[in-house]
Amino acid sequence: xxxxxxxxxxxxxxxxxxxxxxxxxxxxxxxxxxxxxxxxxxxxxxxxxxxxxxxxxxxxxxxxxxxxxxxxxxxxxxxxxxxxxxxxxxxxxxxxxxxxxxxxxxxxxxxxxxxxxxxxxxxxxxxxxxxxxxxxxxxxxxxxxxxxxxxxxxxxxxxxxxxxxxxxxxxxxxxxxxxxxxxxxxxxxxxxxxxxxxxxxxxxxxxxxxxxxxxxxxxxxxxxxxxxxxxxxxxxxxxxxxxxxxxxxxxxxxxxxxxxxxxxxxxxxxxxxxxxxxxxxxxxxxxxxxxxxxxxxxxxxxxxxxxxxxxxxxxxxxxxxxxxxxxxxxxxxxxxxxxxxxxxxxxxxxxxxxxxxxxxxxxxxxxxxxxxxxxxxxxxxxxxxx
Numbered sequence: 001x002x003x004x005x006x007x008x009x010x011x012x013x014x015x016x017x018x019x020x021x022x023x024x025x026x027x028x029x030x031x032x033x034x035x036x037x038x039x040x041x042x043x044x045x046x047x048x049x050x051x052x053x054x055x056x057x058x059x060x061x062x063x064x065x066x067x068x069x070x071x072x073x074x075x076x077x078x079x080x081x082x083x084x085x086x087x088x089x090x091x092x093x094x095x096x097x098x099x100x101x102x103x104x105x106x107x108x109x110x111x112x113x114x115x116x117x118x119x120x121x122x123x124x125x126x127x128x129x130x131x132x133x134x135x136x137x138x139x140x141x142x143x144x145x146x147x148x149x150x151x152x153x154x155x156x157x158x159x160x161x162x163x164x165x166x167x168x169x170x171x172x173x174x175x176x177x178x179x180x181x182x183x184x185x186x187x188x189x190x191x192x193x194x195x196x197x198x199x200x201x202x203x204x205x206x207x208x209x210x211x212x213x214x215x216x217x218x219x220x221x222x223x224x225x226x227x228x229x230x231x232x233x234x235x236x237x238x239x240x241x242x243x244x245x246x247x248x249x250x251x252x253x254x255x256x257x258x259x260x261x262x263x264x265x266x267x268x269x270x271x272x273x274x275x276x277x278x279x280x281x282x283x284x285x286x287x288x289x290x291x292x293x294x295x296x297x298x299x300x301x302x303x304x305x306x307x308x309x310x311x312x313x314x315x316x317x318x319x320x321x322x323x324x325x326x327x328x329x330x331x332x333x334x335x336x337x338x339x340x341x342x343x344x345x346x347x348x349x350x351x352x353x354x355x356x357x358x359x360x361x362x363x364x365x366x367x368x369x370x371x372x373x374x375x376x377x378x379x380x381x382x383x384x385x386x
Contacts, residue, residue, distance in 0.1 A: 218279075
């Protein structure tokens with residue numbers, strides 16, 4: 001398979017996956033609300049999803065590094081997630097929904113870091129621009145969020161589980177077309193991961209990323225509900241979510257130049273500073289022009305953070321540990337840390353409404369401080385050897 005074909009197939013995978021993400025992140029809280037869950041209960045369900053990553057990502061990363069497999073495992077995970085989402089319409093009440101959320105999120109969240117690991121293997125083999133491949137996922141997110149925002153004016157929110165299941169099934173089919181790259185199979189055991197967990201530079205990177213992810217918890221769980229309460233329509237809300245991703249796409253389109261100029265640690269610093277500004281705006285006003293302007297900073301808070309993390313792991317961690325390093329990053333920074341804070345985010349939103357974003361600005365400031373230290377401590381190469 002040549003580079004152009006590999007890039008096309010990766011683009012199709014990201015597009016299918018992020019249709020599912022574009023349904024889940026902006027609108028799933030509305031389905032939970034329709035089922036009668038309170039803001040605190042919605043926060044707990046969101047937290048359960050984050051915390052599930054704590055187990056899912058390292059377990060799946062270990063399986064991938066031990067077997068050397070990437071593509072086949074991704075197909076299984078996507079198909080399993082599709083089937084599990086079809087069970088949600090049968091459930092009512094907080095406890096059953098919470099339990100199924102944990103089960104269904106396990107394969108879904110395990111798929112994402114594994115796909116990023118395979119993508120970087122393909123990118124490095126063929127000399128591709130990761131950002132230009134990944135931007136097809138962002139375009140799909142925009143399409144899903146915008147079109148679904150308009151459709152929910154006529155469709156019931158009860159359609160969401162079926163739409164998610166369909167998107168995940170298409171993702172499984174897209175995984176079948178991915179390059180079947182493998183790393184050296186470890187029959188006895190893969191290289192030990194404990195030295196990585198003791199490495200101060202890697203831990204500083206994880207802490208920086210974790211604080212950035214924590215700063216997004218109010219946004220992901222309650223932005224749609226907050227904007228709807230402020231009088232914005234579903235269509236406008238869909239456009240606001242999409243607008244942020246448009247800025248992200250512009251960044252991804254020039255990502256090679258940005259990474260070369262700023263570096264992975266520098267990108268994490270930009271993400272933290274951008275978060276301070278973005279959450280201060282969302283915490284102090286619901287004015288549509290100001291909210292729309294703040295949404296452009298999604299390119300910093302998500303786009304720069306994502307590129308910084310992906311390129312840091314690729315440069316700093318040996319390939320034999322790559323899936324587990326990605327899994328550890330996802331488990332702690334994308335799972336444990338935001339999972340622990342999300343229940344408090346729900347309580348903050350119940351008490352403060354949009355003012356809960358102000359606490360997120362403080363977390364972004366801490367993330368920026370740690371990122372500044374990372375720029376001074378990391379030399380740009382492997383932090384350890386296998």
